[in-house]
Amino acid sequence: MNSEIWAISENNTSVVEAALSLANDEGKQLKLLKTMITFVDYYLFLYEISRKKNESELxxxxxEVATGKAIxxxxxxxxxxxxKL
Structure with missing residues (x-):
């Protein structure tokens, strides 16, 4: 089965396995566990960036609120x- 068709089919096992299949189709020869760890690390990295952005915005x-109160x-x-005048 074509890996791209398998990746979007309802019966595929997981997104990670779909990503693994697509990566290996390109000749990268990744291992499933390594791919899963990389996948999780990537999303933790994105979460951390999002959290820091939210903290920065806060x-x-x-x-701005303090400046507004001062004004x-x-x-x-x-x-x-x-x-008085």
Missing amino acids: QILAQ AKVLEIVNLEKK
Whole structure:
């Protein structure tokens, strides 16, 4: 069976085995366990990048909120000073 057809068929065993089949079809001769470990490592790497990106976005958001609060406080003080005049 053609490896690409096997990869998309309902009865294939797993995505990792499909990837292994396609890689070996190209002559890479990978072993299943090595492929599974690489597959898991790759997705852990992507997860870590995603998590760090989210943490970074949260830090930026916190800074923006703090800046917004500081600006609001300054405007409040300016308005109070204007009322005194």
